[in-house]
Amino acid sequence: MFALVQDNTITKTLSGNRGITLGDIQYPRSIYTLWSAAEREAIGIYEVVFDNTNKKDEAYYNNTNQSFAFAGGVVTASYGSATAKALADANATDEDGVELDPVVVIDGLKTKHKRIIKQQASGLLIPTDWYVIKATDVESYSVPSAITTFRANVRTKSNDMEVLIDACSTVDELAALYEYVNTGTEENPVMERPLGEFPEAV
Known part of the structure; x- marks a missing residue:
């Protein structure tokens, strides 16, 4: 320019x-x-x-x-x-600062980030949904224990991530959850983020 x-x-x-x-x-x-x-x-x-x-x-x-x-x-x-940007949800207002009727909610960063976490968890669970459906339809069939454990771990991790997001009081704290840092050594680096990771798919 x-x-x-x-x-x-x-x-x-x-x-x-x-x-x-x-x-x-x-x-x-x-x-x-x-x-x-x-x-x-x-x-x-x-x-x-x-x-x-x-x-x-x-x-x-x-x-x-x-x-x-x-x-x-x-x-x-x-x-x-x-x-x-706002962390919490807020009701939209008109040019005079009066809340709209009907109420229109503007999602805050926490809601947006938790929605992404839910979507990621859902994406991990969908490929194994058929195990659960089959177990419901076929009385003699049981979901393999590895699948049951994986699905439970995904839900637990999703909940844990949302708790961490909700605990943030500033946008910088929220951003820091996603920043990878070396928790190992210079010779053997281990890059991790405070938010953690979902379990690997089985």
Whole structure:
């Protein structure tokens, strides 16, 4: 991305994929790739330097729009302070802050993450559902113990994960549940996350 600077003020941002007319001169888009930075800056076009210091993971935060500034011969694009997304569910409101009627619930991060856990657990259980169905239909058939244990472990792990999610009081705590860390040694690393893992399918 580039910016046009005139009289020390950014007048427009440029994608760099089309030419530009300045005064009576039409410049081709090749100036963005073939010209040196000094040559472009001589006509007021500066490459944008991105400052992502304040940008946070969009899965957990709402970032601001970028703002552009020109100082010291450099155009910088930066973000303001990010806002954490809501952990808990909330009722939607109108422009006056009055709750909608009928009530419309906006899912918070906890609900969204627990829904994903439930979906993952369901995906692990579905391939062995037929064992349970057969045991219901055929009186003489019993579900193999390995299958019974696996299904119970999936449900237990799913519940444990949801408890950990519910216990989070900040979005950073929630994000940390998914971050893998080495619980082993440098020579024999073991990458694990606080949320844990579902048992392997049988």
